[in-house]
Amino acid sequence: MEDSNEYMLGWNEGWDVDVAHQLLPLLQQDISEQEEICQLVGEYVMPYVCKEPRRTSRQTGQMWVNEILQGHPDRCYEMFRMEKHLFRQLCATLDELGLKKSKKMRVEEMVEMFLNTIGHGVGNRMIQERFQHSVHRNFHKILAACLNLSKANIKPFDPSFQRCHSKIQNDLLYWPFFKDAIGAIDGTHVPCVVSVVDKIKFIGRKGYATQNVMAVCDWDMCFTFVIAGWEGTAHDARVFDNAISTPSMHFPHPPSGKYYLVDSGYPTLNGYLDPYRCERYHLPDFRRVAGFANNNEVFNYYHSSLRCTIERTFEVWKNRRNSIIDEQFIQAKDESVDVLEEDIDIGEAYSSNLPRSLRQMQHVRDIIRDQLVNHIN
Template sequence: MAGNNERESLKRVRIKEENDDMELFTLVVGCVVVIVGALNYKRYKVRDLAWNEHERSQKRAMWLDTLRNNRKCQEQLRFDRRCFEKLCRILRSKGGLVTSRNVTNEEVVAFFLHTLAHNLKNRTIQALFAQSGEIVSRQFHTVLRAVVKIGKYYVKEVDTTTSFFNDPKFKWFEGVVGALDDTHIDMTVPLKDRGRYRDRNGHISTNVLAACDPDLCFTYVLPGWEGSASDQRVLRDALQRHAYNLKVPKDKYFLVDLGYTNSEGFLAPYKGTRYHLNLWRGNTPTNSKELFNLRHSSARNTIERAFGCMKKRWAIMRTNSFYGKKTQVRIINACVILHNFLRFEKMDETALMNEVEQDLQNAVVQEEDGGEDYVVSVRQTEEWNKFRDDLAAKMWNDY
């Protein structure tokens, strides 16, 4: 009897040991399966990521390769191939543009210009260039800083020693240094600021003061003022600010429209007399004031053409963009710098200028309401009115 009990006990112990061994074996096999599966997943995941990165690199390379065609480059970036390559070199050497290992210098400049040319959102650029949103945003601001940095080489003060006697439009105005006017550019601003930035047409915009020479190169630009600010107010600020002020020598002057006072340094046309070029079709001047206004309008039209050329090239200047207020002001400065860069490089702009001329001809005419070595205020004086009358009489006598 005792022997039977002992055998039963040994049998139960043996069965328990076999079950324990089976559980241990199952556990080991399960662990091996999990580890092998994880290794395979990691291998396939790395391979998929590498393949996706390869696809993205190919996509970027194909898009950049299309820019080697001069026509495509102008359509996408508003730059021809020669000017684009030179801009990349200048931004790297003078603008301090430094890119990361994930993007090239040409790539970031290309999507910066593409954004300005077509006013695209960050997400659109992500899809086009197959880059992350962080890279697109960071590199856009990197290139923007570099462009603003080279501004001192392209937006220069008025050269008061230059004579425009050989220019058929400016030869009648001895002492003129260019044309000056303002333009409104739509902006996106916080809700609390919309009242101040709402202009007389009801748009949320910034009032941009600018001056240019007869070659359509901007010599001064002051963006950032609220759309509700008057032209005279912006001009006074430009003359009196301590840094980056508008310098007008005492014996020189800008041509301005009826929105400004006829005062020292700023020669305005006669009020109550035909002025805009659209009004002179099929007509000839009948007195000295009309002749003066006609020639004044022909010369001052350069600032309108400069604005039109810049807005035609950069769509981001025609509608409000998706950036913050400060960034939008810097973008306006960057567009002016790039405009001057292309003027200095003599890029062929015949087709663009023809479109601008056509727009100006079809525009609806709207009449405006009316240091010691530099002009620092805007005041109407009898001396300056007499200067305008004498100049008009001289033109009429020579007519």
């Protein structure tokens, strides 16, 4: 009580003692509130204004990059899935395509950040810790440059398709029957991450979100055209129609007299040779039961044997990026009768509406079938 009176001396002169005792708790409450406000302001200022540095490692990302490039050749390949001379060539090419260094990162460090991410599937925070930099903006810079690079590389080696490929000429299984075949077309489903709103249409019969990717390859197992981004529920014929009918995609259309090999999931169009429907087609089906039931199966067997080049190309891609896609990299069409029957319904409905002038591929298919039958007999 004496302490309270001493505290009140000086400011309460002329005040009634009872009134002063009533005001004192209010004053103490006000002081407590001000202290809490100051504490909250301090809690905000320390982390957001007076920030503590997060990336404080003595070995910066550039130092680590220099160490890798100056070290054993295997370290570069293990970390970035690329040999040293190829890495330097890639950096120079991307620089020519417009990739420039930033204030804090050189082009080499940006590229190695990108390669380390896609080559090992490393998460965002791990890359930030390794390179002591933020990732998002620099990653998308590299991605945009690589997309420009793909335009210059994913294309036919011979756009006119005048020469027959040596794979066909030097293999008696296919020569001269498929001398006009210039490549193969197929689709594959690649796992993807999409928003909750769009997720449903990306979930197909595989049970998880995928995008339907259509690709064209030549007989050297090199991609000559790729279209990605279609939802997993989209049928191959729909993706195919969009690719060949959109001029801005620069699809490498086959010239007159040439054709791509496609499976029964694609329509019968001029320049695209599909197999006989309602017959055995996939190679495992022929392994289970030896021999051919009819002449159409003879054509289907050789057609499938050559067209599986695109499937092997997908497998090579899968094996080189298996740390990211692993076993979830699944081809769009399993080698099973069920899928073939599913493709028959849609493919037949598509082709039944085609003009008669576009059905000359059926005549080409019959000619090749007869030649193959005469050859094996």
